[in-house]
Amino acid sequence: xxxxxxxxxxxxxGDATVRLRADQVRLGYGDRTVVDxxxxxxxxxxxxxxxxxxxxxxxxxxxxLGRLLKPSGxxxxxxxxxxxxxxxxxxxxxxxxxxxxxxxxxxxxVADLVARGRHPHQAWYRQWSADDEDAVAxxxxxxxxxxxxxxxxxxxxxGQRQRAWISMALAQGTDLLLLxxxxxxLDLAHQVDVLELVRRLHAEAGRTVVMVLHDxxxxxxxADRLVAMRDGQVVASGGPAEVITEALLExxxxxxxxxxxxxxxxxxxxxxxxxxxxxx
Amino acid sequence: xxxxxxxxxxRPAAARVAGRPAVRIGPFSVVWRPRTVxxxxxxxAVLVLAMALNIGRGxxxxxxxxxxxxxxxxxxxxxxxxxxxxxxxxSLTGLLVGAALAVAGAITQxxxxxxxxSPDMIGFTAGASAAAVAVIVLGxxxxxxxxxxxLPVAALVGGLLSAFxxxxxxxxxxxxxxxxxxxxxxVNVTLTAVVHWLLVVAGxxxxxxxxxxxxxxxxxRGWDHVVPxxxxxxxxxxxxxxxxxxxxxxxxxxxxxxGLGIPVDRSRTALLVVAVGLASVATASAGPIxxxxxxxxxxxxxxxxxxxxxxxxxxVVGAALTVVADLIARTAFxxxxxxxxxxxxxxxxxxxxxxxxxxxxxxxx
Numbered sequence: 001x002x003x004x005x006x007x008x009x010x011x012x013x014g015d016a017t018v019r020l021r022a023d024q025v026r027l028g029y030g031d032r033t034v035v036d037x038x039x040x041x042x043x044x045x046x047x048x049x050x051x052x053x054x055x056x057x058x059x060x061x062x063x064x065l066g067r068l069l070k071p072s073g074x075x076x077x078x079x080x081x082x083x084x085x086x087x088x089x090x091x092x093x094x095x096x097x098x099x100x101x102x103x104x105x106x107x108x109x110v111a112d113l114v115a116r117g118r119h120p121h122q123a124w125y126r127q128w129s130a131d132d133e134d135a136v137a138x139x140x141x142x143x144x145x146x147x148x149x150x151x152x153x154x155x156x157x158x159g160q161r162q163r164a165w166i167s168m169a170l171a172q173g174t175d176l177l178l179l180x181x182x183x184x185x186l187d188l189a190h191q192v193d194v195l196e197l198v199r200r201l202h203a204e205a206g207r208t209v210v211m212v213l214h215d216x217x218x219x220x221x222x223a224d225r226l227v228a229m230r231d232g233q234v235v236a237s238g239g240p241a242e243v244i245t246e247a248l249l250e251x252x253x254x255x256x257x258x259x260x261x262x263x264x265x266x267x268x269x270x271x272x273x274x275x276x277x278x279x280x
Numbered sequence: 281x282x283x284x285x286x287x288x289x290x291r292p293a294a295a296r297v298a299g300r301p302a303v304r305i306g307p308f309s310v311v312w313r314p315r316t317v318x319x320x321x322x323x324x325a326v327l328v329l330a331m332a333l334n335i336g337r338g339x340x341x342x343x344x345x346x347x348x349x350x351x352x353x354x355x356x357x358x359x360x361x362x363x364x365x366x367x368x369x370x371s372l373t374g375l376l377v378g379a380a381l382a383v384a385g386a387i388t389q390x391x392x393x394x395x396x397x398s399p400d401m402i403g404f405t406a407g408a409s410a411a412a413v414a415v416i417v418l419g420x421x422x423x424x425x426x427x428x429x430x431l432p433v434a435a436l437v438g439g440l441l442s443a444f445x446x447x448x449x450x451x452x453x454x455x456x457x458x459x460x461x462x463x464x465x466x467v468n469v470t471l472t473a474v475v476h477w478l479l480v481v482a483g484x485x486x487x488x489x490x491x492x493x494x495x496x497x498x499x500x501r502g503w504d505h506v507v508p509x510x511x512x513x514x515x516x517x518x519x520x521x522x523x524x525x526x527x528x529x530x531x532x533x534x535x536x537x538x539g540l541g542i543p544v545d546r547s548r549t550a551l552l553v554v555a556v557g558l559a560s561v562a563t564a565s566a567g568p569i570x571x572x573x574x575x576x577x578x579x580x581x582x583x584x585x586x587x588x589x590x591x592x593x594x595x596v597v598g599a600a601l602t603v604v605a606d607l608i609a610r611t612a613f614x615x616x617x618x619x620x621x622x623x624x625x626x627x628x629x630x631x632x633x634x635x636x637x638x639x640x641x642x643x644x645x
Contacts, residue, residue: 029453068535092541099535105393108587111299115311116528120541124525128302129309136297149298172540 017044019079019176019208020065020095026073027060027232034060035232037074042176047202047209049223051216051243053253057232058212059100059180065210066097066178078176092120096174098165100181100212104153110164111149114139117171132171139170143197159190166197177201179211183218191215195222220244220267228252244268316593319583323596330603331375335367337611365502373501373565374606374620375599376509378572380562382598383520385573386580386589387555390527391548392457395635398574399439399559402464405573406471407442408435408563409494413475416490417482431493432508432564439560442467443552455548496569496621498606505565512561516554517595523551524591531588569602569621571628576601578635601627 020042027035035057042048042065050058063069064076067083076083083091096117104113117139118132140146143163148156153164162182169177179198183191199222201207213219219226220240227237230252236243245268249255255272262269301312332344340362342350349355350363385398392402399405415434447455450463475494479487492499526547529537537544559573576598577589583597584590605623 063535066539068538087541088538088543089541092539097535097539099533099539102536103533105531105587107585109299111297112528112587115297115300116532116540119529122525124522125308127309127525128300128304128311130302130304132309133297133300133302136300140297146298169539 018042018077019044020210021077022061022065022074023077024074025061025064025071025076027057027064027069027071033072033232035064038232038234040065040227040234040237042208042210043225044208045202045206046225047198047211047223048225048227049211049213049219050227050229051213051219051252052229052235056229056252058229060232061229062097062178062180062210062212066095067091068097068099089120092172092174094174095176095178096169096172097178098169098180098182101184102165106152106154108153109150110145110153110156110167111136111140113153113164114149114167114171117168118173120172135171135173136167139167142170142201143167158185159187159193162186162190162194163197166194170201175207177207177209179209181212181214183213183215191218198222216244216249216270217262217267220269221262221265240267244270313584316584316586316590319580319593320596323593323600327375327596327600327603330600330607331371334371334374334603334607334610335363337607338362338367369503369506370498370501371603371606373505373509374498374602376506376513377498377562377566377569378576378602379517379595379599380509380513380558381569381573381602382576382580382594383517383591384555384559384562385598386577386591386594387520387524387527387551388573389577390531390588391551391555392455392460393531393533394457394461395578396574397457397461397464398577399555400568400570400573401468402461403446403467403471404439404443404464404556404559405563405568406468406475407445408439408560409568410442410471410474410478411435411438412493412564412567413478413490414438416493417478417486432561435564436557436560439556439563440553442471443556447549447552492619493567495619496567496624497619498566498609499617499619501566509561509565512557516558520551520554520558520591523547523554527551527588527591567619567621570625571632572598572602572605572624574635575624575628575631578631 018041022038022040025035025038026033038061040061050061052058060069064071067076067088070084078086078091078095114136115128115132118135121132137146140149143166145160145163145167148160148164153161156164166182182194182198186194195218198209198211202209223240225237226240226243228235228243228248235252236248244259246257246259249257249259249270257273258271259268260271303310303312332347336342336344336347342359342363346355346359347363350359355363381399388397388399388402388404389395391397412431412435415430419430446460446464446467449467450460452459479490482490526542529540529542530544530548534544562569577594580593580597581589584593602620602624605627606620609618609620609623
């Protein structure tokens with residue numbers, strides 16, 4: 001537990017709208033509490049990256065924000081209303097989410113996967129409306145996989161597959177997106193690829209994104225706001241330059257590192273010291 | 281509606297999604313899948329032909345044409361008696377039972393995301409069997425007293441009880457397909473042991489009756505067997521087709537399904553109730569006919585080329601499979617009529633081995 005930082009909610013900048021708010025949430029699985037008394041505001045039109053060491057409760061928090069996990073204390077508010085009291089289908093029209101390592105049944109085509117994203121807008125008698133088709137076609141165009149539409153998802157490369165899943169979340173037509181480690185299992189080039197896509201979604205389509213990321217340098221580069229967690233608590237939150245500091249890396253990750261300016265983007269760049277401090 | 285705002289890249293003139301042509305009539309819209317329609321048509325044709333052959337063949341052969349004319353209201357009194365009172369109800373029971381088992385299998389296999397998770401593999405049918413055999417063996421006079429209703433009701437209650445026991449045992453913050461299969465196989469073995477114990481303690485007459493029933497037989501099935509399955513199908517199949525809309529989402533796992541706005545636990549429970557109802561009523565009418573629930577949905581899925589067993593096609597394929605198996609059971613071995621369940625077992629067992637071998641390879645690779 002940290003004593004250094006005040007866990008009170010971060011101030012809302014100006015009159016920006018809070019889309020998603022965690023209010024003193026307590027989260028856990030069975031008897032095990034992972035997150036306790038956490039506050040978080042997600043402001044409209046931002047990309048928020050949640051960072052922190054393994055097991056700090058990042059994904060648990062994201063699951064709670066996406067109403068996959070019901071808090072045992074406190075509440076999650078979506079546009080000011082309790083998310084657990086809003087019909088799940090209504091939530092799905094506003095908030096899309098991509099779980100960590102999702103799996104598709106064998107043989108499912110990319111088009112059928114992406115079309116599944118239209119579920120909240122469909123009914124048994126309305127399974128493929130013109131709106132559905134437009135949304136799916138656009139989602140495929142956006143992620144650049146329209147030419148893969150008829151390929152089975154299980155035959156795609158890791159990067160293509162992740163694009164297909166993001167397309168599904170896009171086809172859902174929500175302006176709020178929660179992505180749980182969208183870059184896991186991808187090589188660096190494909191990680192950058194996916195995050196560029198996220199940034200375009202934000203910049204060109206005005207999506208509000210919350211994502212859990214492992215790579216601090218990519219998080220610093222692609223997010224407007226970082227939320228650093230340790231032991232189920234928010235230790236720091238704010239712009240990348242405010243959050244990624246040598247003191248915080250030591251405190252949150254127990255990592256001795258230098259922080260320099262990223263020569264390309266000017267964002268903070270973490271250079272771990274490791275054994276080199278002693279050998280040189 | 282605009283999904284992305286106007287600054288998104290211009291969309292091609294005809295925004296069509298490859299592989300998903302549409303049929304749209306008023307508020308109704310669906311993906312046009314010609315292969316599914318073709319398979320459905322061929323399946324129905326095979327089913328009608330198999331029915332006509334099955335009704336026609338026997339000690340008093342009646343040609344397919346005459347069978348059809350009797351069904352249309354013609355034929356002489358003798359033909360009418362043989363067709364309408366003896367052979368049609370038997371074949372119809374086979375058709376309905378096969379359809380019910382196949383739809384039940386298509387649902388459970390989709391929910392568990394595992395081709396092995398059919399009602400006859402994971403204990404649902406075994407629950408129905410154990411209850412029915414208990415009534416036959418321990419019920420004594422109760423069977424005669426309850427008449428045709430006693431056995432089906434017992435089987436239905438047994439099927440539901442075992443299904444909820446399996447679901448409860450397999451539930452750990454959601455149901456994982458593999459866990460459902462393992463728990464189900466365990467319960468299946470236990471209930472099978474109960475059935476064997478009942479057969480051991482039973483008197484010779486009851487044991488013989490129970491044994492014939494356990495093989496899954498259509499012998500001597502009359503209209504009183506047709507009616508309960510027909511009613512169950514009339515209620516449960518439309519329910520299955522309505523709920524099937526959710527199955528595609530459930531297949532992605534719980535988190536993704538919830539993210540799509542599917543009330544996962546409620547939908548899955550409703551679907552399981554439908555599946556167990558169908559499997560139990562089918563088992564009650566004709567005994568545990570082996571492998572139809574396992575094989576028919578898998579064959580249908582391969583014929584259609586879909587990512588999960590299609591409900592409507594499974595229904596037709598299951599019905600056709602059972603009627604063809606009955607035709608073989610009745611006529612292929614001269615004077616001896618085999619129980620239909622033995623034929624489906626002989627046809628289905630190699631397929632089960634194939635599935636297990638394939639599954640094992642995938643798990644390793």
